[in-house]
Amino acid sequence: MERKQSRSRSAEQPPIPLTARVLSFFLDWSIWGYIAYGTVYLLNHYWYVAYIDWYGRLTLPWWGWPVVVIATFELALLSHSFGHSLGMRAMGLMPAAEGLDRPALRKRRLRHFLASHISIMPLGIGVWASPSEPWHERLSGLRLVRLPQREEWITPPPRWYRTEWGIMTLAILGLTVTLGWHVTGIHLRVLIAGAARPARLWQGLTHPDFTFLIYSDPWLNDSIVGALIESIFMALLATIFGAGIAFVLSFFGARNIMAGSLPGLIVYGLTRGVFNIFRSIESILWALIFAVWVGWGPFAGTLALFIHTIAALGKLYSEQTEHIDPGPLEAIAATGGSRIEVIRYGVVPQIVPPFLAFTLYRWDINVRMATVVALVGGGGIGRLFFYYKDQLDWAKVGAIIVAIGLVVWLLDYISGRVREKIV
Amino acid sequence: MPHLAIDHLTKIYERGKVLALDDVSFSVDKGEFLVLIGLSGSGKSTLLRCINRLIEPTSGRVFLDGTELTALPQRELRRWRRKIGMIFQQFNLVKRSTVLANVLAGRLGYVPTARTLLGRFPREDLERARRALERVGLLEKMFVRADQLSGGQQQRVGIARALMQEPELLLADEPVSALDPATSHSILKYLEQMNRQDGVTVLCALHFLSLARRYGTRIIALKGGRIVFEGSPSEIDDAKFKEIYGEEAEQVEVR
Ligand SMILES: Nc1ncnc2c1ncn2[C@@H]1O[C@H](COP(=O)(O)OP(=O)(O)OP(=O)(O)O)[C@@H](O)[C@H]1O
Numbered sequence: 056m057e058r059k060q061s062r063s064r065s066a067e068q069p070p071i072p073l074t075a076r077v078l079s080f081f082l083d084w085s086i087w088g089y090i091a092y093g094t095v096y097l098l099n100h101y102w103y104v105a106y107i108d109w110y111g112r113l114t115l116p117w118w119g120w121p122v123v124v125i126a127t128f129e130l131a132l133l134s135h136s137f138g139h140s141l142g143m144r145a146m147g148l149m150p151a152a153e154g155l156d157r158p159a160l161r162k163r164r165l166r167h168f169l170a171s172h173i174s175i176m177p178l179g180i181g182v183w184a185s186p187s188e189p190w191h192e193r194l195s196g197l198r199l200v201r202l203p204q205r206e207e208w209i210t211p212p213p214r215w216y217r218t219e220w221g222i223m224t225l226a227i228l229g230l231t232v233t234l235g236w237h238v239t240g241i242h243l244r245v246l247i248a249g250a251a252r253p254a255r256l257w258q259g260l261t262h263p264d265f266t267f268l269i270y271s272d273p274w275l276n277d278s279i280v281g282a283l284i285e286s287i288f289m290a291l292l293a294t295i296f297g298a299g300i301a302f303v304l305s306f307f308g309a310r311n312i313m314a315g316s317l318p319g320l321i322v323y324g325l326t327r328g329v330f331n332i333f334r335s336i337e338s339i340l341w342a343l344i345f346a347v348w349v350g351w352g353p354f355a356g357t358l359a360l361f362i363h364t365i366a367a368l369g370k371l372y373s374e375q376t377e378h379i380d381p382g383p384l385e386a387i388a389a390t391g392g393s394r395i396e397v398i399r400y401g402v403v404p405q406i407v408p409p410f411l412a413f414t415l416y417r418w419d420i421n422v423r424m425a426t427v428v429a430l431v432g433g434g435g436i437g438r439l440f441f442y443y444k445d446q447l448d449w450a451k452v453g454a455i456i457v458a459i460g461l462v463v464w465l466l467d468y469i470s471g472r473v474r475e476k477i478v
Numbered sequence: 479m480p481h482l483a484i485d486h487l488t489k490i491y492e493r494g495k496v497l498a499l500d501d502v503s504f505s506v507d508k509g510e511f512l513v514l515i516g517l518s519g520s521g522k523s524t525l526l527r528c529i530n531r532l533i534e535p536t537s538g539r540v541f542l543d544g545t546e547l548t549a550l551p552q553r554e555l556r557r558w559r560r561k562i563g564m565i566f567q568q569f570n571l572v573k574r575s576t577v578l579a580n581v582l583a584g585r586l587g588y589v590p591t592a593r594t595l596l597g598r599f600p601r602e603d604l605e606r607a608r609r610a611l612e613r614v615g616l617l618e619k620m621f622v623r624a625d626q627l628s629g630g631q632q633q634r635v636g637i638a639r640a641l642m643q644e645p646e647l648l649l650a651d652e653p654v655s656a657l658d659p660a661t662s663h664s665i666l667k668y669l670e671q672m673n674r675q676d677g678v679t680v681l682c683a684l685h686f687l688s689l690a691r692r693y694g695t696r697i698i699a700l701k702g703g704r705i706v707f708e709g710s711p712s713e714i715d716d717a718k719f720k721e722i723y724g725e726e727a728e729q730v731e732v733r
């Protein structure tokens with residue numbers, strides 16, 4: 056009885072901001088809305104209780120929507136009155152009344168719930184009218200307070216799975232997974248029943264045909280080894296040039312280097328923004344652009360990998376630079392070194408080894424990406440891969456997969472060993 | 479004219495609005511070994527860093543040999559920093575660089591930037607580095623990476639780096655707080671030697687009163703960013719001690 060309320064030595068507290076109240080309530084309302092929608096969707100899936108159109112839109116009879124809105128509203132009110140709902144938890148709030156035993160508290164919670172109907176239901180009039188202590192709180196004596204900070208705890212809190220918000224989270228998670236299962240059309244039965252269908256494919260892949268391993272395929276004018284070398288070079292050049300540019304740009308994208316002046320911070324923000332935008336565009340899209348720009352072939356693929364490498368490495372480099380030990384920088388500034396000397400002698404020695412490791416790793420990734428980039432005209436081994444795939448020549452595809460696998464594994468192994476040495 | 483003069487120095491950290499230094503004024507003559515004592519958070523590090531402006535003071539002035547450091551533009555300030563050596567509690571070496579590279583960094587203020595960027599230091603600086611390392615007894619560690627050294631050795635590299643500057647003033651921010659008592663004494667003896675033989679004025683923050691008494695020619699005590707004591711080591715009696723360190727404090731001897 057005592058425990059639940061007096062988990063903290065709550066002193067007099069500043070009033071809860073109105074936005075926190077309103078947000079927490081709407082959060083709860085939408086959570087209940089989501090649960091209601093998901094439940095109906097699932098019910099429909101199994102028992103056809105409602106009509107869901109091809110776009111996944113739920114169609115209810117005319118009285119259905121008000122019922123859903125009111126029901127979810129009631130549920131949100133209930134969870135607000137009876138404990139720590141997820142919405143309150145997210146805003147760091149909880150309802151509390153000092154020094155009451157359980158039945159009395161339950162009575163207050165009920166009163167809180169009922170009073171909410173005259174306070175919140177008519178467009179929240181009781182909240183707008185007195186934001187610091189809304190009508191329903193005044194009527195029930197149950198107040199919304201801040202969740203106690205860790206330092207204020209005097210008894211351990213209940214385990215998360217025994218709290219209301221914990222259970223709500225779990226329910227949402229469960230519902231989402233179940234919904235996702237249906238939306239993505241997962242059918243285990245089909246997975247098992249169809250296993251024999253790609254038999255010819257399996258047959259081809261497991262019996263690779265290495266005819267054109269070294270000799271050129273006359274149709275493509277290229278061999279597997281030749282195309283692989285092309286891919287590796289694509290990746291190599293993209294990595295080297297990309298890393299060079301990323302290295303220079305990374306200083307502009309490191310907060311600890313740029314901080315101190317407003318223009319510095321603006322450059323920092325811009326650099327990071329460019330990194331993030333360019334990184335979020337997949338290299339295959341870049342390849343599409345460059346294939347039109349410079350024509351199909353390895354050049355387009357290299358450019359695509361290059362752009363993506365700048366963005367990806369630039370971000371990694373910048374973050375690494377932000378995490379260096381500031382001590383040596385201070386020491387070098389103290390000897391009378393200029394800003395650029397501080398970077399040369401304080402920053403660079405600290406970041407070069409991890410940068411090398413990142414760069415090797417990136418080369419690794421680029422070799423793998425180089426195969427995919429060919430799908431839209433990037434050249435390299437991928438060109439052979441997609442050509443044979445279109446011919447349904449699975450044995451040759453199998454040979455390419457083996458070759459790629461071997462090269463990637465080898466690179467991975469080597470770069471892994473080298474990285475171990477460096478860092 | 480005093481060697482170093484601090485005039486109404488105040489520092490308020492923007493973040494958290496902390497008053498770290500509150501109207502501090504004192505002066506130091508050439509050849510003094512001045513020890514700063516005070517509890518953690520009393521403002522020792524802030525004071526030392528305001529002198530060479532690693533931290534910009536909020537108000538107040540700092541004079542070195544009559545020149546107002548606090549009024550200098552950045553370019554000029556760097557020329558003056560060459561004369562002010564500094565060693566740190568956490569040594570502040572570049573851990574992945576060699577001992578030699580760390581020591582040579584002490585010459586950055588003297589060698590033109592175009593040369594240092596290529597890593598080409600003049601021959602006499604290499605010779606100077608050799609002598610500095612010999613002096614702190616680390617000649618054989620010249621090409622070892624700094625992170626391979628023990629704490630005491632790292633601090634000796636820090637001293638060698640300061641020696642390279644041929645400083646007139648040495649700022650030491652708790653140089654021995656991360657070290658054991660025996661090593662502490664060996665480090666402080668190097669500072670004492672610099673002070674006595676080379677005539678370097680030393681400003682050294684220390685935690686232990688026993689160390690302060692043993693090495694300081696004068697002691698300044700800070701508390702909450704203000705000077706609460708200034709005088710010779712022998713003047714600190716029990717009452718003074720309690721005033722500086724608080725009622726519950728006990729003296730700890732470091733031998
Ligand atoms: N970068 C900073 N930002 C905000 N406040 C700071 C900063 N650095 C120090 N302070 C505050 O300024 C006050 C003085 O700190 P300072 O580091 O100078 O003390 P100190 O005497 O060197 O302590 P210690 O013995 O722990 O090194 C402290 O209250 C500290 O919290």
Ligand SMILES: [Mg+2]
Pocket residue numbers: 522523524651652
């Ligand atoms: Mg300090």
